[in-house]
Amino acid sequence: MKYLCLVYLDERRLAEVPDAECKACGDALRRSGHMIAAEALQSVHTATTVRVRGGKVSVTDGPFAETKEVLAGFYLVDATDLDQAIDIAANIPPARIGSVEVRPVRELVVDDAAPVRAVGGEPR
Amino acid sequence: MAALIEPADAVAARIDALYRTESRRVYATLVRLLGDFDIAEEALHDAFRAALERWPKVGVPENPRAWLVSAGRFKAIDGIRRRTRFVAMDDVSDIVDALPDESITADAASIEDDRLRLIFTCCHPALAADAQVALTLREVCGLTTEAIAQAFLTGAPTLAQRIVRAKAKIRDARIPYQVPEPDELAERLGNVLRVVYLVFNEGYSASSGDSLTRVDLSAEAIRLGRLLVELLREPEAQGLLGLMLLQESRRAARTSPTGDLVLLHEQDRTLWNRTLIDEGSALVERALASRRFGPYTLQAAIAGVHAHAPTVEATDWTEIVGLYDVLLRVEPSPVIELNRAIAVAMRDGPAAGLALIDALLADGDLDGYHLAHAAHADLCRRLGETARARASYRRAIGLARQEPERRFLERRLADLPA
DSSP states (O other): OEEEEEEEEEGGGGGGSOHHHHHHHHHHHHHHTOEEEEEEOOOGGGOEEEEEETTEEEEEESOSSOOSEEEEEEEEEEOSSHHHHHHHHHTSGGGGTSEEEEEEOOOOOOOTTSOOOOTTOOOO | OOOOOOOHHHHHHHHHHHHHHHHHHHHHHHHHHHSOHHHHHHHHHHHHHHHHHHHHHHOOOSSHHHHHHHHHHHHHHHHHHHHTTTSOHHHHHHHHHHSOOGGGSOSHHHHHHHHHHHHHHHTOTTSOHHHHHHHIIIIISOOOHHHHHHHTTOOHHHHHHHHHHHHHHHHHTTOOOSOOOHHHHHHHHHHHHHHHHHHHHHHHSSOSTTGGGSOOHHHHHHHHHHHHHHHOOOHHHHHHHHHHHHHHTTHHHHBOTTSOBOOGGGSOGGGSOHHHHHHHHHHHHHHHHHTOOOHHHHHHHHHHHHHTOSSSTTSOHHHHHHHHHHHHHHSOOHHHHHHHHHHHHHHHOHHHHHHHHHHHHHHSTTTTOHHHHHHHHHHHHHTTOHHHHHHHHHHHHHHOOSHHHHHHHHHHHHHSOO
16 A cells, blocks of 8 residues: 655755765665655745636645745655554654655546546546 | 253342343454454344344353353344345355454454454544543443433433444544554553543532432443453552552532532541552552553652642642652653642742742743632632732633532632632
């Protein structure tokens, strides 16, 4: 089962978790076969929020909600159950100073009878 | 040998008795076999319905529990087949193949393990704290949602919602149905014990007025405690059961005939239940002897010293202060500091206790805790400092949330010399 581990962190404390340590964590997960994907994110001041309302795209600066802890990176992992996912999350270095939200991935329910739209495709 | 065929009403009575003693065991095993709480619940009821139908005709089977487990499993698989009849047969057999072989289902050891699995799953720390309590009472103890709602003075729909959400999380986030590995057991057991003690305290501190119509949560907690002691050789589980039994032993002495609260110091000790005290004390001794005990065992040891003291004055306060010192090392907390200060007041006189409580209140952590102000008031009263006592009783009354406690403090306030 796939779990997404979302890493939240007060960016002022980012320096307390060296990049080398995060890379080592990712390498260990790759070796143990749990890793699907992981990335660290640029600072939250680079964030842009996009909404589509009434067919119109609106673009605003910053994240959806202002909070002290912001999304700083993610790990998409493969784990047998929540206990294993929690173990993995507990070993992500920023968990020491921030928090890691663990969310199981949901399979999209697609009616087989209906035509499947191409990925990213607008109605043709 | 063919099973003896008994009269139908005798069989019905046996099934009834089996339902009371065995249904939660059968349920715990069905959850493992079927992998879903709701399907298991339905299968459990189908199994007992099948027993009511079959047993009067063919006799009660030699191993009723195993019979019920396989009947429940069969009915559930049958249900899955019916529901999926429009699905390709390959998919159905996949589902059925995924169910473990029933030959491994019936031995006593694995069934006991299933009960532990159920407890650890219901008390999983990834579930909301109040959901853990509700789910444990519902799934492990078999209480109805209505009874739990009534016991916690919450609405049944709210509680049902909480239980549904918790079950959905177990399923969708895949919380495993297993007893934690040895390296994680201590921590996870701590959470289970916390849930059990919470249930106990809810029952223990419930106001007595309408308690006749409410399910006895303390009794349920003690049953859970016994189950844990039986299934796990863990000293802290023994310590918690000992603590609950020792507290329960004072129940009859805790309230006056008019429903008012009677403090430990003023209780009629002849009302204490000696059988519970003996059982509780034996558990505490076993736990202490293991040298792997924790805060519950220490609190139980303190309760044990009180239980064996013939009067307040003859209580071994030096021993109690010593136990609080150990407890503070294991689990530092201002509430335990407060209790230690009260014990010091008993050992060395009210002035020594008051100095400690003054310092604790100055730290600020206990400012919103009514019992801290009540203890402060009590020591001031004993030292003849009436004005300070009055102010502290008023503060305590303002903070107390339970009616009997408020009445008790108001009586104390009224009894102060003018």
